[in-house]
Amino acid sequence: MDVRLENDLVLWIHHVGKGDISLVGGKGANLGEMIRAGFPIPRAFSISALAYKRQIEQTIIASKLEELEREHSHDPEYQSHSSRKLFLETPMLPEIEERIREYYRQLGNEVRVAVRSSATAEDLPEASFAGQQETFLGVHGEEALLHSVRECWASLWGERAVHYRNQQGFTHSSVALSVVVQEMVDSDAAGVLFTVNPLNSCHDQMLITASLGLGEAVVSGIVTPDTYRIAKETLEIIDCEIGKKEEMVVQQEQGSVVVPVPPQLQTRPCLSDSMVIDLCRIAKKVEEHYGSPQDIEWAVKHDRIYLLQSRPITTLHSLQHATDGAIRLPDEDEQVYAGWIYLGRIPRFARKRFLPVLVDHFPEPLRPLDFDSSLTPALAGVRRAAKELGIEMPEDISYQHPTGLILFNPPVPANLRTIAALPVAWLKLKGWIKYDPLQEWLQVDQPYLRSLLPVESVHLDSSPQDLVREIKKLEGVISELMYRRFRKYMAAGVAAQSKLDKMLHRANVKQVYLMKQKLLQALDYKTAVANRDMKELARVAVASPVVLDILEKQPFGRMYETIMNSDGCRAFKEAIGRFLSKHGCRCASGMEPQPSYPSWRDEPDNVLSMVQALIQHPEGLIDDEKERTEEYHNARAEIVRRLKKPQWIETFENALDMTRGFWVAREATLDMYEEIVAILRDRIKRVAAWLIAEEKIRDERDLYFVTFNELERMIADKHEAGMAELALQRREVWNRMNNYRSSDVINKSEIEEKVLTGAGASQGEAQGVVKVIRGPQEFHKLKRGDILVCVNTNPAWTPLFSVAAAVVTDTGGVLSHSAIVAREYGIPAVMACENATKFLSDGDRGYRERNNRHGTTVAMKAGAT
Numbered sequence: 021m022d023v024r025l026e027n028d029l030v031l032w033i034h035h036v037g038k039g040d041i042s043l044v045g046g047k048g049a050n051l052g053e054m055i056r057a058g059f060p061i062p063r064a065f066s067i068s069a070l071a072y073k074r075q076i077e078q079t080i081i082a083s084k085l086e087e088l089e090r091e092h093s094h095d096p097e098y099q100s101h102s103s104r105k106l107f108l109e110t111p112m113l114p115e116i117e118e119r120i121r122e123y124y125r126q127l128g129n130e131v132r133v134a135v136r137s138s139a140t141a142e143d144l145p146e147a148s149f150a151g152q153q154e155t156f157l158g159v160h161g162e163e164a165l166l167h168s169v170r171e172c173w174a175s176l177w178g179e180r181a182v183h184y185r186n187q188q189g190f191t192h193s194s195v196a197l198s199v200v201v202q203e204m205v206d207s208d209a210a211g212v213l214f215t216v217n218p219l220n221s222c223h224d225q226m227l228i229t230a231s232l233g234l235g236e237a238v239v240s241g242i243v244t245p246d247t248y249r250i251a252k253e254t255l256e257i258i259d260c261e262i263g264k265k266e267e268m269v270v271q272q273e274q275g276s277v278v279v280p281v282p283p284q285l286q287t288r289p290c291l292s293d294s295m296v297i298d299l300c301r302i303a304k305k306v307e308e309h310y311g312s313p314q315d316i317e318w319a320v321k322h323d324r325i326y327l328l329q330s331r332p333i334t335t336l337h338s339l340q341h342a343t344d345g346a347i348r349l350p351d352e353d354e355q356v357y358a359g360w361i362y363l364g365r366i367p368r369f370a371r372k373r374f375l376p377v378l379v380d381h382f383p384e385p386l387r388p389l390d391f392d393s394s395l396t397p398a399l400a401g402v403r404r405a406a407k408e409l410g411i412e413m414p415e416d417i418s419y420q421h422p423t424g425l426i427l428f429n430p431p432v433p434a435n436l437r438t439i440a441a442l443p444v445a446w447l448k449l450k451g452w453i454k455y456d457p458l459q460e461w462l463q464v465d466q467p468y469l470r471s472l473l474p475v476e477s478v479h480l481d482s483s484p485q486d487l488v489r490e491i492k493k494l495e496g497v498i499s500e501l502m503y504r505r506f507r508k509y510m511a512a513g514v515a516a517q518s519k520l521d522k523m524l525h526r527a528n529v530k531q532v533y534l535m536k537q538k539l540l541q542a543l544d545y546k547t548a549v550a551n552r553d554m555k556e557l558a559r560v561a562v563a564s565p566v567v568l569d570i571l572e573k574q575p576f577g578r579m580y581e582t583i584m585n586s587d588g589c590r591a592f593k594e595a596i597g598r599f600l601s602k603h604g605c606r607c608a609s610g611m612e613p614q615p616s617y618p619s620w621r622d623e624p625d626n627v628l629s630m631v632q633a634l635i636q637h638p639e640g641l642i643d644d645e646k647e648r649t650e651e652y653h654n655a656r657a658e659i660v661r662r663l664k665k666p667q668w669i670e671t672f673e674n675a676l677d678m679t680r681g682f683w684v685a686r687e688a689t690l691d692m693y694e695e696i697v698a699i700l701r702d703r704i705k706r707v708a709a710w711l712i713a714e715e716k717i718r719d720e721r722d723l724y725f726v727t728f729n730e731l732e733r734m735i736a737d738k739h740e741a742g743m744a745e746l747a748l749q750r751r752e753v754w755n756r757m758n759n760y761r762s763s764d765v766i767n768k769s770e771i772e773e774k775v776l777t778g779a780g781a782s783q784g785e786a787q788g789v790v791k792v793i794r795g796p797q798e799f800h801k802l803k804r805g806d807i808l809v810c811v812n813t814n815p816a817w818t819p820l821f822s823v824a825a826a827v828v829t830d831t832g833g834v835l836s837h838s839a840i841v842a843r844e845y846g847i848p849a850v851m852a853c854e855n856a857t858k859f860l861s862d863g864d865r866g867y868r869e870r871n872n873r874h875g876t877t878v879a880m881k882a883g884a885t
Contacts (some may be wrong), residue, residue, distance in 0.1 A: 023729050029071040030119040033064040033200070043089040045138025045198035047329065059302065062201035065123045067169055069140045072197050079110050103177035109171050120164050120169065124201070131272055132160050134328075135168040137175055140196045157236060158276040160206060165201065170649045172199045205326050206271050206294050207319035210235030211245055213303050215252070216313035216333060223313070224281045225258065226300055228252045232281055232290050233268030233315055234326070243267055243666075246289055246295055250302065255297050262287055264858055267470060283861065291320070299325055306330050342466040380849050383812050392728035396695075397495040398612075401502030406509065428626055436699040457681040462689055465504050469692060472497045473699065481662040484710045486734045487703045489837050491728075494700045502695065505689035513682030515789060520679045523672040527662035528545065529532075534783070537843045538655035542648045543680055545687035547815045550603045553628070554639050554819045558634040560595040562641070573630050574798035580624040600624060605698040608796055611814050611837055613697040615704050616724040622701075622817070624795070629820045632800035637823060707731065725750040776853040778828070781839030784848035786826040790864040792857050793820070801862070809856050813838045821845040828856045 028043075033397055036044050036052035044052070044066040055061045076082050084106050092099045127133065135156040135869055154175040156168040176197045211230035216223050228248040229238050237243045245261035251258055278653050291299070299318060302325060302590075307314050310332070317328040381636070386395060403413040458873050474490055482490070520539075529535045561567045566588040574582050579617050583589060604621030607613040620627050634641060656676065663669050708720040716734050725747040788807040793799065800822060802808060808824035810817075812831045818841050821827070827842045827849040842849030 026558050028068055028144075029074065029116050030065055030067050030123050031750060031843060032123075033066055033202075036066070042140050043070070043198065044200070045140045047136055047138035048198050048200045050331075051200065051202070051329065054327060054330060055856050058304060059309075060325055061327070062205055062326050063127055064200055065127075065200040066114070067201070069121060069196040069198045071119075072173055072199075075110075075113055075116060076541070078113055079107055079109055081107075084644050091491070098178050102409065104174040106560045107177065109547055112166060115117075117166060120166060120201075122163055124162055127201075127203055131160055132158050132201075132206070133165065134202045135159050135165065135200070136174060137172040138198040138200050140198055158271050160273075169199050169201075174462070176803055196510065202328070204388070205319040205328070207234055207321050207326075208232070210317075210319040210328075212239045213299060213316045214313070215307040215316070217249065219312065223251050226252050226303060228291075228296060228299065228395050230290050231263070231268060232285065233270045233279075234276060235319060236266065236269045236703050237265075237278075246291065248291070250296065252298050252300075255300050257293060260289065262289055262858070265290065270373075274616060274808050286861075288860070294322070294572035295320060297317075302327070308416075310819045314388040318695060320590040333640075348620040370372055382611060383711050383814075386614065387616050387724040387754065388727045388750065389704065389724045389731065390616050393491060393699060393704070394794035395612070397499040398502040401504075402501040402506045403510065404499075404503045411512065416716070457513070457678065457685040460508060461685040463539060465508070466692065468868050469497060469501055469504075472500070473696070482706070484707050488735060489734060491700060491703050491707075494696060494703070497655070498693070498694055500699075501689060501692060505693075507685065509682055509686040510688055513679065513686060515679040516682055519671070520675040523663070523668065523675055524659065526668060527672070529659070532782075533843065535655060537846070538651055539659075539676060540680060540683060541844060542652040543684055545684040547687060550606065550815070551818050551822075552643070553599055553603065554630060555822075556630045556636065557592075557595050557599050557627070559593050559641050561631050562635050562638055564592050568635070571628060571635070571800075577623050578625075579628045581630075596624065596627070599627065599825040605694040606816055607694060607814070607816060608816050615697055615701040615839070616721070619694070619698055619701070621698070626816060629796045629799035630816075633802050633823055634819060636800075637804040638723055654839070674690060707735070710851065711735075717747060725754065730840065767815070776828070776850075776856055776859065778850040778853035780849075781851045782827075782842040782847060782849040784826070788825040789861045789862075791862055792860060794857070809860050812855055813841070821847065828853055828860075830854055830856050832873075 028526050031044070033044070033048060033052045033054040036049055038049050038053045039055055040052065043049075048066040049063075051061055052066055088099045088102055092102070122387050124131075124133070137154045148286060159165050159168050176195060209230055209232055211228060212235070214227045217225040217227045226249075228250065229245040230248070231237045231243050231245040238245045245265065246263050247261045249258040249260075249442075250256065256331075265281050268281050270279055277657065299320075303314065303316055306316060306327070310330070312328045313333040315333045316330045319326045319328060362467065399413075405805075406413045432822060472493075474493065506879070511585050516797050520536070524532045524535055561571065566586055567583060570579060570582050570586065570589075576614060580596075600621050604619060605613075606620050607617040608620060608623060608626040613619075618626075656673075659672055660669050662670055704723060705720060708717065708723040710721065711717045711734060712719065719835045722744065726734070726743055730743055730746075786807065788805050789803075790809050791801050791803070791806045792809045793802060794810070799817075802820055802823050803827045804823050806823070807826045807828060809828045810830070812829050813820075814837055815826075821841050822845060824847060826847055827838055829838050829851050831852055839849055839851055
């Protein structure tokens, strides 16, 4: 450290370097180091750790802190609250205040700044600073700046940090804080650059995420940014995925605010190719300077690049050391890769069929604990059933990389023995269907599986060790359920449906799947029952002015709470209570329930958002079961008339009854899967609460980012360290991966009409207004006659199909949930368009479906409202 700086209360950042952490903290020292190395950094100064210490020592703060530490160390909440209040209310020493004002004036007259805390004690564990990394953006004016500095000082006294220091025996005087004040760049575009691609750990690629306005929009995840992959050696842009930047963060008088982006700018790249290359050229120099991969926040104003901060990419180091080595994705011609699904061994001709099925079932990356506690035992059950058919499924059909990437290695007929086993397996399937599937489920499998489930009332005060044992037991129940589901109700159901198809062909039915659509309606399977009950719930809502007012005015996330706290809607409260009691285990996302996915009972606003959509069209709430039942009986009678021969009629009716029974039983197994996962979710939440109390994780969601083995170690070893940080790293990578899609990019502003190609799933034509629905929080946008455009759907979305005129999805196939339900409701549907949610916007009009040998096309007019 420069001796001349030791006594400085406030100093310019360009006067410090990497050796001055104890004076200006890690952030300040790093910024100074970058300025000294010649990188373009906005002007900044630091309120040093000496100022923090002097503010304590020369005011009443020191004696009050000693008193709090002496008398209230057993109560960190009170100690934290009182300490923070002390820092915020004690006047700042005049000498410190005057220096801060002086430096701020030198930055410029009333310039906006970012104020960030910067930890100084590099030899103490990071947890001793837990919760103190405060940042205030867009601070304007001297008084606001002084208040933000006091807020940063106070942030060192967060409850968790105080408790940790008390627990570990660290004196509170052993930590100090510096504050960095940096000129804000009112950027045209901003974002993050990784000098190593964190999505695939590829060291010869760089990754840029960029959006309009301030970088806060990218860092906080409120927009889908533009994403660039760049070859590090040549600086060639490998690909660019343009995000739909519907909002941006800008500076206004009141500070940073979120504003809408004009539609014509939303799908335009926010960086020119030359700017991308210039940014990467600077980033390479930063990486060379530090000698390690860097995570760089940057901004561009009037074509000038600024670097806001640079940090090592710690996730790469930690995650690579958690496995045998960094994952390497094969070349594009060797794989199909959709963000988190990698198809390694599957033949190329089968990839486009297999990938939509996986994306339909797993619309987002699986978290490690989901994979271990739910998917792995489920696959074990399926593998057992396949083995009984004579088909060997490899153990590594899928596995979890620590980044959250699921690698799928589907089995292929690699030798003559496997190929020869397929006809034998088919014969076995046909031999398995000598029972009534619905009665088999109701009288045999369901009672047996329920007998394996834990009794809820006995385990309210279970220890974490007991809860882990229950989780293991539930994994066993999942495996047994999936074995029976696959063997008795799915595989055998395929054989029954094959026999039905054969008889329909014999009856000279030209469009078999349309006839099956009629023959398989009017069934009491779980989703159909839930849909009927949802309509009944909507009818109760229509009868309550209080509920209607709440649904109209309250945002998603506040509706259920407001209703339950309101008077005058007792009937609706009772109705939604009955609905959640009956259907509350259903997951709000994904075809496969996972512990980390919230259920309807966890987030009832997912149900209310569908009620919002349904009540806008009361005519759609009329019970149409009578018409569906009549259509089913008419279709059945028509086939009987066509077949004529008694033996053919008997075979047809037997095949139809079996297929309908398998359909209901298969749905019942999925309902039980959701019920088991709900219990599993409860046990995981209880374990998480214990781990939070023990300060081994920060919050409940972190627990889903550790493996089951790591969870057991955390419970068994009270000194197990590093898991919270590892979970946080995985969570960050998961967030980046979840925003990644490998579909083509379409610039809608360059064309008036675009034809999207996808898989035809339900025939027909429709005209309507496009509504892009990205989740349950947007269900209310859909009006009767609109075209539903989404990434994919799951059973929780089914009521929307009674409102929509047509469905277009990014992913999925002809057997996906979207396709099956669209056929059931008789509306046109096109799956796997890849770019529909990117290309189309709310208010676009037009829909045309055309079948040809290449697939199905959808024509949309952009912006024709």
